[in-house]
Amino acid sequence: MRFLGVAFPPKSSLRYEAELDTTQANVLSLRVDGMIFSCDLMRAEISIPVGNLPIRIKLPDGWVFVVERSPELSQWLKSQRKIGWLDKLESNLFGWLISIVVCIAVIIGGYTHALPWVSEKVVLALPDAVAVELGEQTLEMLSSASEEWRDSELPEAQQAAIRQRVKSNLTSLEPLPYPVEIVFRSSTMGANAFALPGGKVVLLDELVQLAKTPQQLDSIILHEIGHIHHRHMMKRLVHSSILSVGVALLTGESSGVIDNLAGLGVFFLSAGHSRDAENEADLFAKQAMLTIYGTSEPMAEMFELFHQQESIEIPKWLSSHPDFDQRIQAARD
Numbered sequence: 001m002r003f004l005g006v007a008f009p010p011k012s013s014l015r016y017e018a019e020l021d022t023t024q025a026n027v028l029s030l031r032v033d034g035m036i037f038s039c040d041l042m043r044a045e046i047s048i049p050v051g052n053l054p055i056r057i058k059l060p061d062g063w064v065f066v067v068e069r070s071p072e073l074s075q076w077l078k079s080q081r082k083i084g085w086l087d088k089l090e091s092n093l094f095g096w097l098i099s100i101v102v103c104i105a106v107i108i109g110g111y112t113h114a115l116p117w118v119s120e121k122v123v124l125a126l127p128d129a130v131a132v133e134l135g136e137q138t139l140e141m142l143s144s145a146s147e148e149w150r151d152s153e154l155p156e157a158q159q160a161a162i163r164q165r166v167k168s169n170l171t172s173l174e175p176l177p178y179p180v181e182i183v184f185r186s187s188t189m190g191a192n193a194f195a196l197p198g199g200k201v202v203l204l205d206e207l208v209q210l211a212k213t214p215q216q217l218d219s220i221i222l223h224e225i226g227h228i229h230h231r232h233m234m235k236r237l238v239h240s241s242i243l244s245v246g247v248a249l250l251t252g253e254s255s256g257v258i259d260n261l262a263g264l265g266v267f268f269l270s271a272g273h274s275r276d277a278e279n280e281a282d283l284f285a286k287q288a289m290l291t292i293y294g295t296s297e298p299m300a301e302m303f304e305l306f307h308q309q310e311s312i313e314i315p316k317w318l319s320s321h322p323d324f325d326q327r328i329q330a331a332r333d
């Protein structure tokens with residue numbers, strides 16, 4: 001094949017009409033101005049084909065030949081295996097689809113693996129006092145901002161008895177990252193309990209009344225302590241903050257960050273824990289029940305009580321498990 005293009009002499013900006021002859025096997029011949037420069041094909045530097053950009057061929061003696069892309073040239077490059085992967089990809093829809101899938105996989109992988117990993121490292125690097133302070137702030141905000149939250153109506157003696165039992169239960173468990181403090185409140189939210197950052201566990205009166213035995217109530221308290229043990233609240237807060245800062249950086253929309261910081265209380269009550277976090281808390285509670293009481297049956301019973309309470313709205317942390325029966329089964333296994 002012969003290709004018409006332009007040639008540049010070594011170390012010169014002069015420009016000549018030229019013809020590249022490729023008819024001879026493994027030899028390139030450049031005809032310029034009545035002269036012929038030949039070389040071994042292997043010794044020529046051929047630029048990587050990208051899109052429709054011209055191809056640049058440099059001969060060992062310094063001559064450079066530049067030729068526009070044409071189907072014939074592509075054909076010749078292909079026969080010389082000089083078609084670049086980028087070029088192939090461009091002319092290959094399947095390749096593009098693969099690239100898109102890989103990009104999406106990287107984003108999802110970042111979200112599901114890298115982000116939790118980074119969040120965990122950040123949480124472990126934060127002083128525990130930060131979490132305790134955040135817990136104080138959250139409780140204060142919930143108490144003052146929400147009309148749904150009232151002081152507990154449980155008798156002082158009952159509150160003291162529950163606190164005492166939790167304290168003694170904790171002595172049989174491994175030390176927690178923060179001191180546990182039981183806070184009693186009443187709410188229209190129904191039977192529920194929450195772990196706040198920094199070791200506070202909020203028990204709603206309705207939950208205390210729903211439990212038929214102290215062991216059943218303890219299984220739920222131990223579930224919340226499981227969240228404390230795994231620092232789930234801080235991980236969620238850091239995870240969500242990194243995410244909203246990331247979104248703000250990408251979109252220039254910063255309201256997500258501000259919402260996050262302003263609405264701490266709402267944040268902890270609204271979005272439930274991830275399924276993995278709930279499983280971890282369940283597992284912690286089950287093992288703690290076995291250590292303390294020698295049985296996790298009260299935990300299964302408590303889940304059943306929730307299940308039967310048609311009139312009471314199922315708490316968020318329970319409703320995040322569609323397969324409720326499985327959770328009861330896991331407590332019994």
Ligand SMILES: [Zn+2]
Pocket residue numbers: 223224227273277278281317
């Ligand atoms: Zn939970």
